[in-house]
Amino acid sequence: MLDHCSISHKGGLVLWSRSFTPEASQLASSSASPVNSLVRDVLTEGRTAEEKYEKDGYEVKWTFANDLELIFVVAYQRILQLTYVEELLDAMKRVFLELFGPFLATLVASLHAATQTGKVVTASASSWNFVETLKSWDKTFDRLLKGFEDRAAQVRFLRPIVVTDDSSPPSDDLSTVPSQSSDIALDQQQIAKNVQALKNRLRGRGGRRGGKEGWPLWLSSETPTKKKAKTKTQRKWGIEAPTETDMASLDYSVDKPDDDASRGSHDLNALVDKASLGVRTQDGMYEVKDWEFSRSGDDETDNVIAKALNKSNLGNKVASTSGSSLGAIGSIFARLTGAKVLTEEDLKPVLEGMKQHLMKKNVAKEIADKVCEGVGETLVGKKVGSFQTTNAAVRLALSSSITRILTPKTSTDLLLSIRTKLSSPLPSTQQRMPYSITFVGVNGVGKSTNLSKVCFWLIQNGLRVLIAACDTFRSGAVEQLRVHVRNLSMLGVNGATNSKGRVELFERGYGKDAAGIAREAISYGRDNDFDVVLIDTAGRMQDNEPLMRALAKLVAVNNPDKIIFVGEALVGNEAVDQLTKFDRALRDFSSSSGTGKGRGIDGMLVTKWDTVDDKVGAALSMTYVTGQPILFVGCGQTYTDLRQLRVANVVQAILSD
Incomplete structure (x- = not known):
């Protein structure tokens, strides 16, 4: 059975929730609840393309209604392995939107208006009358859940029966399968050839070791003759062999005297690149430089190209759209034009182009798939206007998704962590x-x-x-x-x-x-x-x-x-x-x-x-x-x-x- 279900807005407003066990009810009210963990570890980090989320023995699945910014969540114990959860989520979303669509649209519009005007949103149950509006949803959900559970029970107890036309027992006579018997005969011949070849190889190897006619060396009556060892020729550098002075200059062993002469023989400038040295902060701390991305080509070249384009009609058209042009990323969204609600069919070719772009940037295929799926989930159901609006929306969604993934959950200040441990107080008896x-x-x-x-x-x-x-x-x-x-x-x-x-x-x-x-x-x-x-x-x-x-x-x-x-x-x-x-x-x-x-x-x-x-x-x-x-x-x-x-x-x- 399920442990917890909820329907909430992406802004944090919970429209409806239900816990099916006392333990789940207590857990749902705590910060360690599976739903809170889902929001913290998955939704806020852009990992929405994951098929499921597991936490403390619970498995959590979810789906979005992006047009109304709603999240439908179901949590259950992982050991149960419920097979109807995904169908239940889809049915919940479809029925809930059909029953309460106008009310939800008004609610979302008011939330957006309050956010844009900077007002504090007070969306309590009394002000929006959630209890009165959604009072019929409990019975509807119970009917949905009972239908899926009954169907799952029938599937679980029914076993498939395989019926064959021939009721006679299988025969063990290999002669009824001529091709198989011929293959077996060929295999036996091949095995015999391999065995004979192995014997010949072993016999020859024994003779090379000194034995007579394949006998091992310790059974042979003849004493093998000792071969003359080959002398290794000294490697030469160019025309002449290295002298003792040359070898001494290459001696970096630990026993070499560590005096001022040997120390000065090393080039300290080769160990430190002054151009890549870090910077000192006001506190005297040494910080390494930030890696900065610089586009190939210089500004002067870009200006020359822009001037050349502006001299032609094509250049004028390009210049007019250069402010919203996104290069290769933007061109894959050009087919999405006009004011409409985005669907999965509309986004499928766009997401495929996005995935190819990420893979060209050395993103792993599996990760590129999940990132694009997450971007698609945030865009399905969104209303877009012209081509420029679509470009901006999709680019913003991709940029936000990558930013959430790369933003660290923990501090990256390693020096602060070190100094915190070294400066923390300790008992006098502890070192x-x-x-x-x-x-x-x-x-x-x-x-x-x-x-x-x-x-x-x-x-x-x-x-x-x-x-x-x-x-x-x-x-x-x-x-x-x-x-x-x-x-x-x-x-x-x-x-x-x-x-x-x-x-x-x-x-x-x-x-x-x-x-x-x-x-x-x-x-x-x-x-x-x-x-x-x-x-x-x-x-x-x-x-x-x-x-x-x-x-x-x-x-x-x-x-x-x-x-x-x-x-x-x-x-x-x-x-x-x-x-x-x-x-x-x-x-x-x-x-x-x-x-x-x-x-x-x-x-x-x-x-x-x-x-x-x-x-x-x-x-x-x-x-x-x-x-x-x-x-x-x-x-x-x-x-x-x-x-x-x-x-x-x-x-x-x-x-x-």
Whole structure:
């Protein structure tokens, strides 16, 4: 049976609601009700294209009446798996609008008028007389619900009976199927050939190992002759082999003396791009720059083209509509002209063009489908006027949908979170723990490199950072972090030299338990007054269950303050699969480790951002999947090549031609 039904206006006015159980009635009046969660997690974030919403054992489904801005919601226990809910929602909407259409139209018009004039809307039940107007709806709804429940019960108890013309039992005689018997004979012949070929191959392999006539080596009476080992020729650079001086210049081992001469041999200017340095605020904090979207081509070229167009009649026509022209996005709405109410048939080709545009911007196909469905749901039933009005309405709907998806639910100020923890009061007997951040992701996306960029940003803000080398699998992973720590210690707080005390590497070599190394690093950071511990982990594919369990163990044992997923801006559909499986595996496996509630991904860092130009759809895909914000994007090869994302810039890039 159902638990809760409601009909409400998008502005928050509840026209009718009913709870079918006492538990549902108590839950509906609280902030944790499924309907309130639906509004908070789905409707306000533009995720209306989702087929359903699940929360605390409840499943919630909904539908819209956009012409009157109404929302019809049904909630029920997920375990029941009711099959008639969608049909019930459609019937509710159709019957409710037929019975109370004029009253609802007057109500919506008055709400709009009050909003435009700036008056406070007092839409109480007494002022609008909802009880008297909708008193017949309860009986109508009961009849609708009973009809659907009775039909579902009949379908549930009726079992389909398959009747065949031939009532005789099936025969086991293979001779009645000549084609099948011939296929079996051919298969047997092929198997015999394969077996013989395998025997010949094994016999030849045994002879090569030294055995006689296929016998293994330890059964052969003959002593095999020892082959002369081939000597490896030394690789040469050009004409001559490298000298000892050449090899010494390439020696970056840890045993090399760290004197002023060797330190000066490194070019510090190559580690920092002064053009991409962040800015200092009034409080002295170092902030990385914002990523800004710039259209290709300069203003002078655009002015020359505009002047050339204005000299012709065609140019005049283009110029007259340039103010409302939307380029490729706008052209797909040109077919919607005249004052009319938009229907699904009208919007279908438009939404298809919109989906193709989003996919060209590197948005994953699944996400593009859902975004376009959500935009379509907000437009069906809307009245539009001329072509310009339609363009503005559809562009506004798409822009609003993308903006809601990209707007973070939590704070993206990582520095504020760090300082809040470090400055919070503690009992005198308790020692302060450092702020820990774990970087996770697939192989080769740049976790270690971008971890060092984040480390540079933290050092510039006066924090002491400990880097934990928990990638104990990949060869050279520890050495890579050692080089980064050496470089960062030379750069200093203000880009100067000598800042050894602000960054340090904690490592235990290879082949060790990553969770244990991270725990030791956090303890070491606590005992030595480090402010932040950055935990580098080994890259792993999202489908490798043993490695994902090991990563979840690291999270469950150490409980880091932030789990940042590092992904590439170049991926499209793969980003959805990677993020979904990483987040699900971390939540499932970390909760099964005995720590209670599982931990998921808290934020994202997108690398190689400078390689995609305006094809920034990966940001939309990643944010849609997890609902978590993108904290930084990497856009270069130096420690200063780190950027923050602004929602407006990403929306502009996605909507650009």
